[in-house]
Amino acid sequence: MDAGRKANRYEFILDKSNIPIVLLLLVPLWVKDSYHLQIIDIIGIYILFSISLNILTGFLGQISFGHAGFWGIGAYTSALLSTKLHLPFCIDLVSAVGVTGIFGFAIGLPALRLRGSYLALATLSFGLIIQMVLFRWVSFTNGPNGVNDIPPASFWGMKFDTQVRFYYMLWCFLLILHIFCKHLRWSRIGYAMQSVKTDEIASSMAGINVVRIKLLGFILSAMIAGLSGSLLAHFMGYIAPELFSVDASIIVLTIMVLGGGGSLSGPWLGSALIIGSSEYLRFLGHYREIGYGIMIVLVLIFMPQGLQGALSVVMNAVKRFAGNVSFRNQKPV
Amino acid sequence: MLINLLFNGIVIGSIYTLTSLGFVFAYRSTGAFNFFHGELYMLGAFLGFVLHGFFNLPLAICLPLAILITGLSGIVVERVAIRSLIWAPHYHVIIATSALGLVIRSSVLLYTKGQAKLFPQYLPSKDLSFLGLQFRPQKVLIILMTVCLVLLLAIFLRSTRIGKAMRAIVSNMKAASLMGINASWMQMLTFGLASLLGAMAGVLAAPLFIVDAYMGLFMTFKIFCVSVLGGLNSTIGPIVAGYLLGIAENLIGGYISTDYQDILSFAIVIFVLLVRPTGILGKASSPKV
Numbered sequence: 001m002d003a004g005r006k007a008n009r010y011e012f013i014l015d016k017s018n019i020p021i022v023l024l025l026l027v028p029l030w031v032k033d034s035y036h037l038q039i040i041d042i043i044g045i046y047i048l049f050s051i052s053l054n055i056l057t058g059f060l061g062q063i064s065f066g067h068a069g070f071w072g073i074g075a076y077t078s079a080l081l082s083t084k085l086h087l088p089f090c091i092d093l094v095s096a097v098g099v100t101g102i103f104g105f106a107i108g109l110p111a112l113r114l115r116g117s118y119l120a121l122a123t124l125s126f127g128l129i130i131q132m133v134l135f136r137w138v139s140f141t142n143g144p145n146g147v148n149d150i151p152p153a154s155f156w157g158m159k160f161d162t163q164v165r166f167y168y169m170l171w172c173f174l175l176i177l178h179i180f181c182k183h184l185r186w187s188r189i190g191y192a193m194q195s196v197k198t199d200e201i202a203s204s205m206a207g208i209n210v211v212r213i214k215l216l217g218f219i220l221s222a223m224i225a226g227l228s229g230s231l232l233a234h235f236m237g238y239i240a241p242e243l244f245s246v247d248a249s250i251i252v253l254t255i256m257v258l259g260g261g262g263s264l265s266g267p268w269l270g271s272a273l274i275i276g277s278s279e280y281l282r283f284l285g286h287y288r289e290i291g292y293g294i295m296i297v298l299v300l301i302f303m304p305q306g307l308q309g310a311l312s313v314v315m316n317a318v319k320r321f322a323g324n325v326s327f328r329n330q331k332p333v
Numbered sequence: 334m335l336i337n338l339l340f341n342g343i344v345i346g347s348i349y350t351l352t353s354l355g356f357v358f359a360y361r362s363t364g365a366f367n368f369f370h371g372e373l374y375m376l377g378a379f380l381g382f383v384l385h386g387f388f389n390l391p392l393a394i395c396l397p398l399a400i401l402i403t404g405l406s407g408i409v410v411e412r413v414a415i416r417s418l419i420w421a422p423h424y425h426v427i428i429a430t431s432a433l434g435l436v437i438r439s440s441v442l443l444y445t446k447g448q449a450k451l452f453p454q455y456l457p458s459k460d461l462s463f464l465g466l467q468f469r470p471q472k473v474l475i476i477l478m479t480v481c482l483v484l485l486l487a488i489f490l491r492s493t494r495i496g497k498a499m500r501a502i503v504s505n506m507k508a509a510s511l512m513g514i515n516a517s518w519m520q521m522l523t524f525g526l527a528s529l530l531g532a533m534a535g536v537l538a539a540p541l542f543i544v545d546a547y548m549g550l551f552m553t554f555k556i557f558c559v560s561v562l563g564g565l566n567s568t569i570g571p572i573v574a575g576y577l578l579g580i581a582e583n584l585i586g587g588y589i590s591t592d593y594q595d596i597l598s599f600a601i602v603i604f605v606l607l608v609r610p611t612g613i614l615g616k617a618s619s620p621k622v
Contacts, residue, residue: 063423063427065424117423120366120423125599125602125603129596129603132596253428257424257428286442293433293436297413297433301429304421
């Protein structure tokens with residue numbers, strides 16, 4: 001059954017799944033402590049980042065082990081433009097998105113003919129090379145010292161320098177991206193992506209231009225990652241090459257897998273869980289990492305659908321109970 | 334100078350070869366990318382250090398024991414992380430093995446608290462002299478052991494029943510299973526073999542370098558460089574590529590600068606992936622329709 005077909009295109013904007021997101025507007029009313037708000041803001045940035053990976057790996061099935069490379073490109077573009085050329089936030093945000101998109105295209109081209117492990121290796125190398133360049137090209141990127149004193153984001157004179165203001169700006173971006181992803185997933189392009197993910201050869205025989213879909217996926221994913229990186233730079237005020245290591249790529253991949261790849265709520269749930277636990281359990285030191293690793297393995301073995309799978313089981317049970325949907329018509333969240 | 338660089342390159346190449354050989358063979362047997370393999374290298378060295386320091390056993394007992402325990406942990410990882418994820422998408426295995434690598438690294442960090450340790454030397458430290466050049470005996474041992482191990486491995490794979498069974502699984506799993514070979518058992522044994530090789534590399538290399546928790550991560554990167562270069566589909570590939578990479582790294586390090594060693598490795602990887610993804614000695618496989 002066609003789970004996502006809507007009667008008219010505006011139904012994507014006024015969908016039921018927007019309700020939890022609108023409810024999130026109320027969070028700063030409860031959480032006043034700036035420490036907690038900061039963690040929530042960081043979770044938000046990671047949600048954006050994992051949405052970008054979700055489009056590439058979840059929708060399109062192209063594994064990316066170096067996604068932190070795109071993040072770093074976006075962050076550094078934004079940071080360098082605003083500190084060295086003193087350009088306003090709007091311009092460096094758009095530039096970051098554009099530059100990262102170009103890199104997405106540049107990576108997507110050779111990635112067209114790589115599958116599986118080879119693609120994983122190629123993207124891993126990409127991530128490592130970006131990090132190395134950020135480290136060593138000292139004259140351009142300031143090397144290991146990173147870029148300091150990045151001005152906070154500002155639109156038309158209003159500065160988003162507190163956690164609360166940044167939260168609301170982030171919320172706008174997240175809402176727009178959520179609607180965009182929903183629209184993407186249930187559109188012709190989205191179906192084409194799912195088809196390419198399942199079986200590339202069959203898709204090309206069905207008339208899908210696999211090259212175009214893959215490049216589109218890479219560019220889109222890179223652009224959103226660039227957006228996330230730019231927001232990261234303006235939020236933290238300081239970036240360094242260590243942030244964009246293989247660890248970051250693995251973290252966001254873990255977020256995507258734990259949250260549920262290819263779903264809409266996956267990045268949200270995954271980021272909340274992983275970034276939240278890594279911040280709040282920091283006092284455990286190395287025991288935290290050990291628990292983290294074991295948890296990942298257990299979730300991968302016993303719950304491969306991720307948190308989204310558990311959530312959609314619950315939601316479908318509720319819907320069945322309410323008589324809204326029969327057993328066969330359940331859809332993932 | 335050149336001779337020194339070449340010699341060091343061969344030494345390091347031997348280490349790369351030992352670890353990558355196991356990795357590639359395990360990959361061909363199970364189809365799973367084991368990001369944990371580098372940690373096995375570290376575990377071999379580290380367990381040897383701990384057993385010697387903690388229980389004060391003589392090295393002759395510690396080292397084989399460390400190698401055995403690491404081999405067993407490789408098997409455990411295979412059973413737990415790789416076997417259960419056989420039907421999952423590719424990247425689940427990579428994430429799972431990375432996660433287990435993180436677990437081991439953090440456990441070691443708990444013990445070392447970030448300090449690097451010096452591994453006890455088990456050969457006399459007097460340099461050997463040959464043709465007017467000085468060689469550390471440890472380095473000579475590494476080269477000799479690697480040659481022996483590779484030869485033993487070749488004999489094992491060609492002449493023994495288990496070796497032939499492993500080769501059968503690697504070459505065509507379905508046909509081999511139909512012939513009565515227990516694929517699951519063979520995969521486990523292959524992983525055990527690969528882990529033993531990795532652990533031996535760790536034990537051999539440890540006296541040369543300091544032992545710290547990040548050895549494994551460093552080795553994982555080198556392993557994947559060597560595997561891509563040599564070809565994930567070939568058995569001889571990792572051997573050739575391991576030595577090539579070791580020598581190239583040392584030459585670059587000696588003549589240009591040590592900063593560029595890592596960049597060279599990754600540039601090689603990118604180049605190979607773009608031009609010939611199956612590696613220099615790999616067999617190209619076309620997708621079946």
